[in-house]
Amino acid sequence: MTFLLVHGAWHGSWCWEQVASRLAASGAAVRTVDLPSAGTPAGLHDDARAVRAAIDSLDGPVTVVAHSYGGQPVTEAAAGVDHIVYVAAFQLDEGDSVLGAIGGQPPSWWKVDGDFVTPLTPAEVFFNDIPDSADAVARLRPQSYASFTEPLAAAAWKTVPSTYVLCDKDNAIPVFAQEAMSQRSSRVERLSAGHSPFLSRPDELVRILLESRTAAVRDPG
Numbered sequence: 617m618t619f620l621l622v623h624g625a626w627h628g629s630w631c632w633e634q635v636a637s638r639l640a641a642s643g644a645a646v647r648t649v650d651l652p653s654a655g656t657p658a659g660l661h662d663d664a665r666a667v668r669a670a671i672d673s674l675d676g677p678v679t680v681v682a683h684s685y686g687g688q689p690v691t692e693a694a695a696g697v698d699h700i701v702y703v704a705a706f707q708l709d710e711g712d713s714v715l716g717a718i719g720g721q722p723p724s725w726w727k728v729d730g731d732f733v734t735p736l737t738p739a740e741v742f743f744n745d746i747p748d749s750a751d752a753v754a755r756l757r758p759q760s761y762a763s764f765t766e767p768l769a770a771a772a773w774k775t776v777p778s779t780y781v782l783c784d785k786d787n788a789i790p791v792f793a794q795e796a797m798s799q800r801s802s803r804v805e806r807l808s809a810g811h812s813p814f815l816s817r818p819d820e821l822v823r824i825l826l827e828s829r830t831a832a833v834r835d836p837g
Contacts, residue, residue: 617677617698617829618645620670624684624705625759626735626742628654631683631752634818635825642826647674651689651763657731659762660713661769663689671697679829684788684811685763688714694772701828703821704783704811707797710771714764717793732758741787745810752815779803779828781821786811803828 619639621632629648636646649670652658667689671678679699682690687705694700708717715722725741727734735741738756743749780798784791788811798804805824809817 617679618647618674619825619829620667620674620678620680620697621646621648622667622680622682622686622690623648623651623654624682624686625733625763626654626738626756627683628755628757630755631812631814635814635822638818638822639825642822644826644829651686653760653763655757657760657762659760660688660692660764660766663763664692664769668693679825681825683814685714685759688763688768691772692768692770694776695770697772697776699828700773700776700778701781701825702778702797702801703781703813704786704789704794705780705797706789707773707778707780707800708768708771710769711767713767716767728761729758731761733761733764734758742811743815744787745785745816746812749815752812773800777802779805779824781813781824782806783809783811783813785809 623631629650632648639646651663653663677698680690680694680697681701682705683703684705687702687707722728725736727736738753739749778801780801782794807813813821
């Protein structure tokens with residue numbers, strides 16, 4: 617089983633470093649992908665093509681792990697994988713966009729500037745349970761506005777078993793919204809964590825990921 621780790625908006629594959637090292641230490645194969653919408657005007661469908669290319673480059677069973685916005689390109693592109701894990705992620709349906717799902721208007725902590733969006737208060741929104749988030753904040757990049765407005769062309773969770781990891785202290789995606797989306801998953805886990813458990817709760821998140829691997833083997837869908 618290979619874990620393909622897909623980051624969310626504004627982030628990069630760097631955010632998975634602690635999780636990736638722990639998974640590798642357990643003997644798992646790990647790959648990451650950098651979404652083009654973080655730092656360029658690329659949209660959702662460009663991201664989905666990047667995820668699909670990464671999946672197609674792997675041999676054997678694959679579990680795709682998606683954080684936050686990363687749930688969008690994964691949902692569009694991950695048909696045929698063994699398992700999807702949504703970590704405080706958007707698990708939406710065909711025709712849905714992130715902006716539409718949050719009410720059609722940018723939230724107060726977004727700064728929209730032309731083709732890009734920057735977060736005004738990332739320490740509070742993304743890293744509220746991390747004592748020192750300065751390094752993570754410094755590594756964030758502008759996110760393409762198009763990635764939030766383009767609608768999904770497919771919904772892989774309809775045919776692929778999935779696990780949803782709810783983060784109870786999340787300031788980015790409200791818990792009630794996560795709970796609603798998680799009803800589309802085969803399994804639901806909860807973490808007492810903010811929006812970025814890969815930094816604040818890496819050991820607990822890795823445990824859930826390894827358990828999801830076992831579930832994928834037992835229940836191939």
